[in-house]
Amino acid sequence: MTRSFWQHRSRPPALTCDVAIVGAGIAGASAAFWLRKARPDWTVALLDAVEPGYGASGRNAGFLLQGIATDYVTDIARYGRATAQQLWHFTLENRELLEKELDPTAFNLQRTGSLIVAGTAAEDERLQRSVAPLRADGVPVAYLPPQEVSSRAQAGGLFGALNVPSGATCDPLKLVRHIIAQSKATVCPHHRVIDLMPQNGSVHLITPHRTVAAGQVLVTTNAAPVPGLVRPQGAIRPVRAQMLATVPLASRVLSCPVYSHEGNYYLRQLSGGEVLVGGARHQHAAAEVGFADETTPPVQEALEAYLHRHFPWAAGVRVQRRWSGTMGFTADRLPIIGSVPDAPGSYWAGGFHGHGMGLAFRFGRLLAALMASDDRPDGASLFRADRPALTAASATVTESAPRS
Numbered sequence: 398m399t400r401s402f403w404q405h406r407s408r409p410p411a412l413t414c415d416v417a418i419v420g421a422g423i424a425g426a427s428a429a430f431w432l433r434k435a436r437p438d439w440t441v442a443l444l445d446a447v448e449p450g451y452g453a454s455g456r457n458a459g460f461l462l463q464g465i466a467t468d469y470v471t472d473i474a475r476y477g478r479a480t481a482q483q484l485w486h487f488t489l490e491n492r493e494l495l496e497k498e499l500d501p502t503a504f505n506l507q508r509t510g511s512l513i514v515a516g517t518a519a520e521d522e523r524l525q526r527s528v529a530p531l532r533a534d535g536v537p538v539a540y541l542p543p544q545e546v547s548s549r550a551q552a553g554g555l556f557g558a559l560n561v562p563s564g565a566t567c568d569p570l571k572l573v574r575h576i577i578a579q580s581k582a583t584v585c586p587h588h589r590v591i592d593l594m595p596q597n598g599s600v601h602l603i604t605p606h607r608t609v610a611a612g613q614v615l616v617t618t619n620a621a622p623v624p625g626l627v628r629p630q631g632a633i634r635p636v637r638a639q640m641l642a643t644v645p646l647a648s649r650v651l652s653c654p655v656y657s658h659e660g661n662y663y664l665r666q667l668s669g670g671e672v673l674v675g676g677a678r679h680q681h682a683a684a685e686v687g688f689a690d691e692t693t694p695p696v697q698e699a700l701e702a703y704l705h706r707h708f709p710w711a712a713g714v715r716v717q718r719r720w721s722g723t724m725g726f727t728a729d730r731l732p733i734i735g736s737v738p739d740a741p742g743s744y745w746a747g748g749f750h751g752h753g754m755g756l757a758f759r760f761g762r763l764l765a766a767l768m769a770s771d772d773r774p775d776g777a778s779l780f781r782a783d784r785p786a787l788t789a790a791s792a793t794v795t796e797s798a799p800r801s
């Protein structure tokens with residue numbers, strides 16, 4: 398790519414700010430919001446390679462679920478009881494903060510509750526065993542037997558479900574834009590960072606437009622590498638998710654979001670009648686990696702097959718849109734916060750493992766607290782880059798630095 402004399406001469410002047418956030422998805426937007434609250438006098442620039450919400454945050458299903466995995470028994474086995482409880486509480490706080498700090502009508506937040514539906518007898522049994530510990534840990538769930546699931550979701554061939562009253566939905570792109578508007582950050586679209594250089598106590602970011610000099614930097618580009626940034630190779634892996642949207646249905650068939658088959662399928666109906674369906678990547682896991690922004694017939698066919706297998710109302714309903722997005726997966730399914738070497742107070746963060754809407758607003762408060770003070774805020778240790786579950790990951794590398 399070349400740039401003309403005229404384009405070069407008319408480039409905007411270099412930008413100087415207290416904090417530069419690289420990546421304007423839900424994570425970067427949320428951090429900008431909380432930085433504004435913590436340090437109203439700081440100048441914050443929010444840079445994106447394309448525009449706010451261009452990545453996964455503007456392409457997801459808009460589920461604001463409580464919890465991380467599909468059932469609590471699995472969470473307890475994976476993380477231990479105390480951490481599982483902390484994570485479920487963290488996601489509840491996320492939704493509560495969205496309601497308290499923002500205008501929920503601006504992004505159509507709906508307190509619908511949600512259903513975690515079993516696709517197998519084994520999953521059904523785990524959901525039933527999750528009820529007692531969840532209730533004991535303050536989450537008032539109820540188990541619904543298969544016949545009740547069938548009548549609530551107008552479905553067939555499904556097992557039982559957990560009804561989680563705290564589940565909610567939103568318009569995810571409107572949410573990102575609303576958070577950014579409240580943050581008062583300087584938004585810089587079309588600012589792809591092509592080099593990141595810590596220099597004498599500040600960080601220089603190079604973009605094709607101009608350079609940005611910041612006292613501190615936060616990189617929230619999800620799985621996308623940023624040249625010059627040192628982070629463990631493969632810490633956040635790019636994994637593709639695909640979805641489709643039907644034309645509007647004349648009647649209401651789903652009253653709340655449904656998350657089924659261990660989270661491998663998910664669907665909701667919008668107030669306009671359209672049904673959104675996503676998932677099926679588990680059937681084609683080897684192909685569904687990387688950054689290619691495209692849908693594939695095998696996954697799209699699997700989504701439609703799922704819909705027709707379990708939901709009779711889907712017969713003959715036309716699909717109006719299909720799309721994909723890149724999620725950031727981590728080794729233990731939890732997001733990561735790492736330090737930028739040689740840049741005190743600078744961090745990289747992300748890897749929500751397909752649950753960023755349920756986590757990131759609360760997570761942004763954590764990031765802002767880390768950047769605005771030297772204290773280790775509550776909860777930060779859970780997401781440390783050097784936690785034991787991640788140390789098996791590969792060597793630390795500089796991400797495809799262009800400097801030569």
Ligand SMILES: Cc1cc2nc3c(=O)[nH]c(=O)nc-3n(C[C@H](O)[C@H](O)[C@H](O)COP(=O)(O)OP(=O)(O)OC[C@H]3O[C@@H](n4cnc5c(N)ncnc54)[C@H](O)[C@@H]3O)c2cc1C
Pocket residue numbers: 419420421422423424425444445446447448449450451452453454455456457458459460461462588589590591617618619621622623624637638639640675721722723724725747748749750751752753754755756757
């Ligand atoms: C199809 C799909 C459905 C999903 N459904 C749900 C759901 O219902 N509920 C839920 O909780 N989660 C869901 N998720 C996951 C959720 O969308 C993500 O966890 C979340 O959006 C991640 O946010 P982020 O800010 O970390 O990353 P992103 O939203 O991906 O933002 C990263 C940003 O960085 C920018 N960027 C990249 N490289 C550079 C660079 N070099 N310089 C500058 N900018 C750069 C990108 O343009 C992008 O805007 C879904 C994901 C997908 C793909």
